[in-house]
Amino acid sequence: MATTEITKRGYKENLKKFLAVSSQNYAIIYILLGLFVLLSFTAQNFLTLNNMVNVFRQSAIYGILAAGEFFVIISGMIDLSISSTAALAGILFAMIIKAGGIAMWPVAVLVGLLVGILVGVINGILVSKLEIPPFIATLGSYLYVRGIVYMSTNAYPIVSLDKGYNFFGRGFIWGIPFPVLVMAIVYIIAIIISEKKKIGRFFYAIGGNEEAAYLSGIDCVKIKTLAYAICGFMASIAGILLMSRLGSGQPNAAIGYEFDAIIAVVLGGVSFSGGKGKALNVFFGTLFVAMLVNGMTIMNINPFAQQIIEGVVFIIAIWNDVFRNKKTR
Amino acid sequence: MRKSLVVLSVLLVFGMLFSACQTEAVPEEPAMEEAAPEEAMEEVEDGKKQVALGMYFRRDEWWQDLEKTAKDTAEANGLEFLVADADGDSATQLQQIETFVSQGVDAIVYAPVDVSATTDIVAEAHEMGIKVVCIELCLEDLTNVDAWVQFDQVKAGYDLGVMAGEFLNENYGGEGKVAILWEPGNLVHQMRYEGWKKGLLETAPNAVYVAEQNGESNRDVSMAIAENVLTANPDTVIWYPMVEEMAFGVIAALDGAGVDPASVAVYTEGWGQETLDNMAGDKPYLKGAIITPSTILAEASVQAVADYLNEGKEFTFEMNLGTDVVTTENAVEYFTALGYTAP
Numbered sequence: 227m228a229t230t231e232i233t234k235r236g237y238k239e240n241l242k243k244f245l246a247v248s249s250q251n252y253a254i255i256y257i258l259l260g261l262f263v264l265l266s267f268t269a270q271n272f273l274t275l276n277n278m279v280n281v282f283r284q285s286a287i288y289g290i291l292a293a294g295e296f297f298v299i300i301s302g303m304i305d306l307s308i309s310s311t312a313a314l315a316g317i318l319f320a321m322i323i324k325a326g327g328i329a330m331w332p333v334a335v336l337v338g339l340l341v342g343i344l345v346g347v348i349n350g351i352l353v354s355k356l357e358i359p360p361f362i363a364t365l366g367s368y369l370y371v372r373g374i375v376y377m378s379t380n381a382y383p384i385v386s387l388d389k390g391y392n393f394f395g396r397g398f399i400w401g402i403p404f405p406v407l408v409m410a411i412v413y414i415i416a417i418i419i420s421e422k423k424k425i426g427r428f429f430y431a432i433g434g435n436e437e438a439a440y441l442s443g444i445d446c447v448k449i450k451t452l453a454y455a456i457c458g459f460m461a462s463i464a465g466i467l468l469m470s471r472l473g474s475g476q477p478n479a480a481i482g483y484e485f486d487a488i489i490a491v492v493l494g495g496v497s498f499s500g501g502k503g504k505a506l507n508v509f510f511g512t513l514f515v516a517m518l519v520n521g522m523t524i525m526n527i528n529p530f531a532q533q534i535i536e537g538v539v540f541i542i543a544i545w546n547d548v549f550r551n552k553k554t555r
Numbered sequence: 556m557r558k559s560l561v562v563l564s565v566l567l568v569f570g571m572l573f574s575a576c577q578t579e580a581v582p583e584e585p586a587m588e589e590a591a592p593e594e595a596m597e598e599v600e601d602g603k604k605q606v607a608l609g610m611y612f613r614r615d616e617w618w619q620d621l622e623k624t625a626k627d628t629a630e631a632n633g634l635e636f637l638v639a640d641a642d643g644d645s646a647t648q649l650q651q652i653e654t655f656v657s658q659g660v661d662a663i664v665y666a667p668v669d670v671s672a673t674t675d676i677v678a679e680a681h682e683m684g685i686k687v688v689c690i691e692l693c694l695e696d697l698t699n700v701d702a703w704v705q706f707d708q709v710k711a712g713y714d715l716g717v718m719a720g721e722f723l724n725e726n727y728g729g730e731g732k733v734a735i736l737w738e739p740g741n742l743v744h745q746m747r748y749e750g751w752k753k754g755l756l757e758t759a760p761n762a763v764y765v766a767e768q769n770g771e772s773n774r775d776v777s778m779a780i781a782e783n784v785l786t787a788n789p790d791t792v793i794w795y796p797m798v799e800e801m802a803f804g805v806i807a808a809l810d811g812a813g814v815d816p817a818s819v820a821v822y823t824e825g826w827g828q829e830t831l832d833n834m835a836g837d838k839p840y841l842k843g844a845i846i847t848p849s850t851i852l853a854e855a856s857v858q859a860v861a862d863y864l865n866e867g868k869e870f871t872f873e874m875n876l877g878t879d880v881v882t883t884e885n886a887v888e889y890f891t892a893l894g895y896t897a898p
Contacts, residue, residue: 269787270787270788271786271787271788271789272786272787274786276786277786280782280783280786283782284779284782284783380619381613381614381619382616382619383616383829385828385829385832386828386832386898396807396811468775471775471778471807472774472775472778472803472804472807473803473807473810474774474803474829476774476775477614478614478773479774479775480775481773519779519783520783520786523766523768523779523780523783523784523787524783524784524786524787525787526765526766526767526768526787529739529768529769530739530769532769
């Protein structure tokens with residue numbers, strides 16, 4: 227009898243401990259579940275397989291951008307240029323396919339990805355080597371990269387592309403949308419790098435305390451540049467998928483996407499000041515944003531009200547970050 | 556220091572490489588001088604009269620063609636042409652108009668981003684003897700405006716609403732679900748909205764609106780919205796995205812969802828090759844488009860300015876230009892006559 231009571235008490239304590247730890251580390255999962263249940267009851271046709279596929283497909287591009295932004299933010303920086311980088315990579319992808327046909331897709335993808343990495347490396351050099359504040363440096367990149375996109379296209383969309391062009395953005399493999407598969411791969415890699423590899427610990431170390439990281443022998447310039455290169459790489463993947471999804475090359479595509487990516491990262495519990503956060507939670511943060519937008523559209527909520535709701539969610543997410551940081555101190 | 560210089564040099568080379576990169580896919584016509592008013596002023600030749608164009612934005616083919624025609628018309632009339640792009644921002648536009656006025660151009664042709672931000676500077680221009688012509692929209696206070704060249708946007712919306720109603724009557728006994736994608740804060744869209752609602756109500760009063768969402772005149776935003784609307788209401792048969800960019804997003808979503816092009820009708824205000832492709836191609840989702848040719852708008856407004864500056868001919872205050880209605884039946888004929896290629 228006494229043993230049973232002790233076991234019960236132990237079970238309860240463990241459950242309490244689990245809930246306390248998980249609510250602190252994985253709060254976004256609870257929030258996501260709450261939103262899911264709410265929308266399931268209130269939004270017509272929300273809880274259908276079709277719509278779930280839809281939510282994942284729509285979250286894929288933001289999710290990939292957010293995964294890149296994650297590496298920059300945990301390193302204590304920010305990248306505002308991801309939307310322009312995505313547009314540049316996507317436009318080059320479209321241009322090459324327009325010029326050489328769909329058979330050129332490997333070259334087009336490669337060029338797109340390399341350009342993304344190049345923009346990332348330049349951002350990294352601006353921030354780490356030339357010591358320009360990340361906000362300013364990447365804001366500059368946001369402008370000049372978009373300028374290159376407009377200049378190289380005369381702001382005209384690239385249309386009438388081969389049919390196979392759409393596959394990357396609209397195609398399915400084993401019944402799963404291709405962009406969702408890419409997003410899954412991106413997150414698996416992001417989780418492995420950030421949690422299992424030495425380089426991942428370097429990102430956190432620099433984000434947590436750059437001086438301490440430097441004194442402990444970490445090459446901060448190299449690691450920061452690498453974080454931006456990864457971010458640029460992810461942005462270029464997202465850009466290629468986006469242009470393919472749109473079925474054309476759109477010079478003004480992805481404008482404003484950096485904000486959704488940053489919201490997803492912060493919602494995922496990644497500290498805006500760096501050093502803390504999990505890639506998996508960023509994925510859930512992305513899903514939350516996509517689900518929220520999906521639900522509001524399905525319910526035909528007034529577009530202005532939608533903006534208010536998104537803004538409030540963003541502020542709450544930031545406030546939560548500030549609150550947790552205070553508690554830690 | 557030396558390393559920094561190397562880094563900066565690499566950046567510069569990178570920038571130059573890309574600025575030199577021009578796609579073959581891009582039509583050659585549009586003259587895309589990214590000339591801020593200040594820069595443009597330096598290019599002005601002595602003695603020539605100047606006309607300045609204030610663009611609403613330059614992001615789509617409609618505006619790009621407007622700019623090109625305005626430039627051609629100005630130059631054909633011996634005027635110096637200056638241009639500035641507000642990119643949909645009223646504060647930017649105010650600065651640009653201020654610059655034009657302070658430089659003392661002879662006339663300003665512009666598409667106001669909103670109905671009041673530039674009222675004072677237009678009054679100042681008027682006092683200085685600078686002629687001001689509004690295109691598309693105009694200021695609420697018309698006192699200091701010399702002419703207003705526009706399309707009848709309410710009628711454009713009305714005509715499309717009637718076409719949509721007829722589609723519902725022919726295919727669904729007058730009933731069906733309708734989705735609108737627009738920019739609620741855009742005054743031109745508000746006029747189209749008013750006309751559309753009236754036209755559809757008169758023709759198919761049992762139509763039901765299931766979505767009225769902000770497509771932000773953006774293709775990817777509109778595509779995501781259309782996907783979500785299709786989830787909740789897969790039987791939505793009438794779509795009214797108010798501009799072509801939104802229309803192409805909706806069409807991409809319909810195509811992605813495997814919707815039969817014969818079962819739905821998309822209506823928009825369209826222009827250019829992609830409009831033709833989506834009306835006369837193998838998937839004609841786009842059943843009707845109102846064409847408000849930007850080339851005519853540009854030509855009429857700049858010609859009026861040129862007539863005044865060169866010959867002293869007075870302005871006609873309100874110039875209403877006609878719109879064209881293009882359907883799947885006449886799209887090829889209409890657009891090929893304008894130089895576009897049939898799909």
